[in-house]
Amino acid sequence: MWDKLCVSNFQSQKQTELNLSEGVNVIRGRSDSGKSSIIRAIRWLLSNKPSGFSFKSDWLKKKDDPTFVQVEKDGKIITRERGNIFNGYTIKDIKSQEGIVFEAMGSDVPNEVLGLLNLNEVNIQSQHDRYFLLQNSSGEVAKKLNKVVGLDIIDKTLSKINSIVNESNRQAVSTTNECVAKEQELRSYDGLDEIGEKINALDLLYDEIGEVERLITILETCISNIEQNTETLKDLDDWLEIESSFLILKEKVDKIIEVDNLIEVLETYIGNIESFELAIENWDEEVEDLQEKYSKLLMSLKVCPLCKQKIGGKRHARI
Numbered sequence: 001m002w003d004k005l006c007v008s009n010f011q012s013q014k015q016t017e018l019n020l021s022e023g024v025n026v027i028r029g030r031s032d033s034g035k036s037s038i039i040r041a042i043r044w045l046l047s048n049k050p051s052g053f054s055f056k057s058d059w060l061k062k063k064d065d066p067t068f069v070q071v072e073k074d075g076k077i078i079t080r081e082r083g084n085i086f087n088g089y090t091i092k093d094i095k096s097q098e099g100i101v102f103e104a105m106g107s108d109v110p111n112e113v114l115g116l117l118n119l120n121e122v123n124i125q126s127q128h129d130r131y132f133l134l135q136n137s138s139g140e141v142a143k144k145l146n147k148v149v150g151l152d153i154i155d156k157t158l159s160k161i162n163s164i165v166n167e168s169n170r171q172a173v174s175t176t177n178e179c180v181a182k183e184q185e186l187r188s189y190d191g192l193d194e195i196g197e198k199i200n201a202l203d204l205l206y207d208e209i210g211e212v213e214r215l216i217t218i219l220e221t222c223i224s225n226i227e228q229n230t231e232t233l234k235d236l237d238d239w240l241e242i243e244s245s246f247l248i249l250k251e252k253v254d255k256i257i258e259v260d261n262l263i264e265v266l267e268t269y270i271g272n273i274e275s276f277e278l279a280i281e282n283w284d285e286e287v288e289d290l291q292e293k294y295s296k297l298l299m300s301l302k303v304c305p306l307c308k309q310k311i312g313g314k315r316h317a318r319i
Contacts, residue, residue, distance in 0.1 A: 002119075004072040010044075011037035014059035039126045045069040045080045046119060048109045053082060071117065078116055089113050122148065 002020045007013040012034040018027070027035050044055065056067055066083030077092045077099075089110055092099035102110045122144060125132055133141050146152040 002071050002073050002117075004070075005038075005042070006068075006070040006072075007038055007041045008070075009057040009060050009065060009067040010041045010069060011055050011057055013037055013041065014057060036126060039124060041069045042124060043121075045071065045078075046109070046114075046117060046121075046124075048080070048105075048107055051107055073116060076116055078113055091116065 001022055005016075005018040005020060007016045009015075012032075016034070016038065018025075018038075027038055029035050040055065043049070053067075060067075064084055066081050066086065068079055068081035070077060070079045072094070075094050077090075077094060079090045079092070081088065081090065086103070088101065088103035088105065090099055090101050091112060100112065102113070130136065133144065136144070143152065143155065146155060
């Protein structure tokens with residue numbers, strides 16, 4: 001059971017502490033004294049709802065002061081706190097001061113917190129609620145009792161099974177309708193086999209057309225080559241017509257070239273002869289000079305070097 005409840009800065013509660021006893025605890029007071037705000041604070045602790053911060057108290061003086069609901073139980077302090085610094089649950093051991101912090105849990109309540117609190121809506125009744133079980137229908141009473149003793153799992157299981165069966169039936173009907181629709185749709189394709197055969201025949205024709213186009217391309221290429229070769233042959237025919245004249249001219253040109261070569265050789269010989277003539281003329285002059293010198297030497301000697309006779313009168317004249 002809960003030993004103590006503390007509510008701080010929650011709606012009309014500035015700082016409230018309640019020491020709780022075993023069994024049923026009743027909060028009473030005059031109207032607008034804050035009884036309902038305490039119940040709402042407990043529900044916020046148990047369900048983490050509402051998720052906003054509309055329950056923030058007007059007693060808050062500082063922006064950093066948090067709103068919190070705190071319960072002491074079995075040596076533990078369970079706190080739900082919200083402020084500018086922290087927003088979450090904490091569990092602290094009173095003796096060791098060690099604790100666990102829970103943040104960023106969305107709208108869920110940590111299982112550790114629920115297990116320690118061990119309390120739910122069945123345990124809470126506000127002044128405007130109907131009397132517990134006394135004003136409920138028999139079905140509602142049975143449901144609550146089943147929930148208390150743990151038999152509500154049977155109802156939940158049956159409800160889930162019924163939901164699964166209903167969903168399965170719905171899917172089966174939908175699937176059946178889809179099958180019927182597909183069968184009707186398939187009837188519109190009864191001629192697909194015949195169409196398929198025609199498509200295959202068209203594919204064969206298409207392949208044949210492709211082969212014919214390929215052959216046409218080859219033929220066009222051959223025709224183009226033949227036309228080019230024809231032009232070449234025409235050029236060769238023209239060449240054959242002038243070939244004989246060309247050969248005669250070529251023979252004459254070859255003779256002219258041969259004559260030109262002979263002329264060049266003769267000119268070379270002539271040049272050499274002229275050089276020899278000049279050399280001979282020079283040699284003649286040198287011979288005459290040598291003869292004159294020889295005569296002068298003989299005259300000066302007055303004795304023939306060959307016969308060793310004196311050179312006089314007639315001999316001198318002969319020399």
